[in-house]
Amino acid sequence: MDLSPLGVPVGPMARVHGGFANRMYRLDTDQGSFAVKELNLLDRREVYRAEDVFRFEKAAFAAGVPMPEPMAVSRDTLVHRWVEGERVPEEPVPAAYAFEIGEILARLHALDVAWSHTSTEEPVSRDWPELAARATDTGQPWAGELASQVDTFLAIARFVDTCERPGPVVLTHRDIQPWNLLAREGRPVVLDWELSGMLDLSAELGSTALSLAKGPGFDDIRPAVFRSVLDGYVAGGGKLPPWGPSWFVFLIGGWLGFTRWNIVRCLGGVQGSTGPELALSHESVRNGVRGLPELFGRLAELEDLLLR
Template identity: 80%
Template sequence: MDLSFLGTPSGPPTRVHGGYANRMYRLDTEQGSFAVKELNLSDRRWPYRADDVFRFERAAFAAGVPMAEPISAGTDTLVHRWVDGERVPEEPAPAAYAFEVGEVLARIHALDVGWPRVPVEEPPARDWPELAERATVTRQPWAAELAGRVETFLAIARFVGTCERPGPVVLTHRDIQPWNLLSRQGRPVVLDWELSGRLEVSGELGSTALSLAKGPGFDDIRPAVFRAVLDGYLAAGGALPSWGPGWFAYMVGGWLGHTRWNILRCLAGVEAPTGPDLALSHEAVRNGVRGLPDLFGRLAEWEELLMP
């Protein structure tokens, strides 16, 4: 990748570990510090619209959305100005922070940015029995757990494919989660816009609010934090869609697809040149095989706990 336009480096790029989809580096030059992201294009689950996402990011940044400044977008490399901040831990966020995230969502949804028509999403894959069999044959460390939950994964796929998702549909970030947020002086900064696109409001609100309201598992969910996201959304001019299980369908479907994608990477058994390291893919599979059935089993509980 040619990064000469960023100035003379003070040293080689430094790998920043932890990404579950791409690979990130920090580059320091006399022009400042930059986050350089090497996109995984070899086995993405859908095409990446670099130009459209960059245009959306530029509009959000110009509108004052707290985020890393987008510098450039190429076919396989993204560059943003480096932002110093604290990682958001996997624990219930402070209510004030969650409220501001809700405000940020409303501001993003209010942006007037054109977006090309995209094909309708394909229904979730139903090949979980075959994946479990292949995992057993290849002696994957999580094979027995997956085999014991095949029927649950099929039920999850049916839910994702058939559940009604209250709209309206908006152009948005689609992945505002703790791992895509920083805390700078206690206030949110939004990172990683690669999944941007059109989505039902309920799906993004449910995904973001639940992620900020919970701890590492699902035993510590704070309804007050969940409501703080919604209150911030309303305070910034947003409107809430009708309540129901569809608020969580996007989150469940995203995790389901991410788990399946990492299963396929593990079954290949080789270290891919881009994307997450093989060890990180195994971790993602274990988290999905254990966490998704727990999440799915609690949907009715959350409807009662979190509804107004």
């Protein structure tokens, strides 16, 4: 991408570490500071629709959603104006912060933005026995744990494939997690819109609310924070869908696909020119192999807890 329209650089473009799939740089020019994101297109789990996402971002920014201003887009690069703020730790957020996230979602879902692609969810893979065998044959450090959980991963795949989604389907961010948020004077700023697309409303609300209501595991879940997201959504003009397991199916399915993607990267054993370092992929596999069975096993408990 030609970055000259952003102004004359006042120093070299600097790598900003901390992301996962993509690579981020900060560019300071005589016209301000910009976040330049190099997109990983080599081994993405789904097609990235750069122009559609950029159009959605522009509409959200114009509607007052707190986010970095989208500046430019190409097939493999995104540019936003740089925003200062505090990183949001992976722990339950304050209730007021959660409430405002709910309001933001309601504002997003009310936007009238053309989106020609009805679904971007990847197919559910059932090749867990084969992956476990390859992991064992190649001596992966997590091979034993994966092999012991093959039946559980097959059950999770069946759940994701057969869980009924009540609708409606909305155009939304699809990835509001603590690592995609900043806090500026205690209020949210929404980052990383690359996964935007159509999604069942219950899945978006459940994934967002649970991620903001818990820590890294599932031992510290704050039902009041979960409900604050929903209260904010209603206050912002949204209508809640029927309660049920569909509220968590996108979170579980996304984590399942993410774990499998990292397993395949580790089995390949070659560091790509884009995307995460292999050590980070190994860490993600271990987290998924241990965390997904726990989440799936506690699904009924979570539904009961969060309904109180």
